[in-house]
Amino acid sequence: MSVWDALVGQPGAVASLRRAVAGGSHAMTHAWLFTGPPGSGRSVAARAFAAALQCAEGGCGICQSCTTALAGTHPDVTVVRTEQLSIGVDEVRDLVRRAAMSPTLGRWQALIIEDADRVTERGADALLKAIEEPAPRTVWMLCAPTADDVVVTIRSRARQVGLVTPSVAAVAQLLESEGVTPDRAAFAAAVSQGHIGRARALATRPEVAELRREILEIPGQLGGLGDCLRLADWAVTTARESAEAVTAPLDESERQKLSLALGVGAGRGAPRGAAGQLKELEEQQALRAKRFVRDRLDSVLLELTGYYRDVLVVQTGAGAALMNSDCDEAIRRSAASSSPEATLRRLDAIVDCRQALMANVAPQLAFEALMVSLA
């Protein structure tokens, strides 16, 4: 057993991190940048690395240092998590202060920023200074989808660890090790296209599996314009509701925290400037809500892409295994009733829809256009 067990399908990254740990403090780089596609395990890699650095055995996975570092409770491992709106200059300054302190228990002061791409411009300036002149026992671990998502001045000072999309077999094996039955693990891994979080959710949460089934039923239901509009509405409403289930409680607790800090509602009316700060919070929350909805809509597009990819496999007789093997019948029906050219046009329409969402087209409009193109 070791801390690297949780890092699935990443032999290259694990080898270079192990080397860094074994090299000792002289060979240590003070800033690391973990990049990789969503679901590949960027923050898992950073935590494993932090644990290995704190562990006397280089990452045994069972000692107090390892287990607390992995769980996020080690006093010398600070993790700035994903659900943040943006990571502003005040927060970065807090981190920089912490980075300057000697480790209390461990061997290193490790600071993990899970979404370094969300650090504001001023935050990045503060961070850069800390990275340029690091305290001797400090290690910064930044995570971002790609190196381009991090400002170049920081990027150029960090050593990059690139994660790849893990193989289906590796993801299935991970799920099995977590207690999922082999059949279920293999299925969830295959349909999740290397996204570990999605595969785990699919294998363990019935409502996620149910939603996937409903999405894959869309192609079979597309008839007239009425169907298209109804299904577009369903997709967008479902995405909004599922995003809201996550963001609404966050919004409320952030609002309460800020109100308390500002002294709003203490009986003497709101202090000067409070309204502005509350308004700013609401604007940031609205942006986050939008991002969550877009993520959910993106998974709808991903499922549909998988479906039409399977249709194309049948139509071209390519012989590859179907990704959505449980929808075999519907896929074959779709394949028989259209041509490969039509399927390629549908796949293009999905790409167009994703681009429209990125360009801030209203989701409802983008999805209505998509459904009409798919019909």
Ligand SMILES: [Zn+2]
């Ligand atoms: Zn250990």
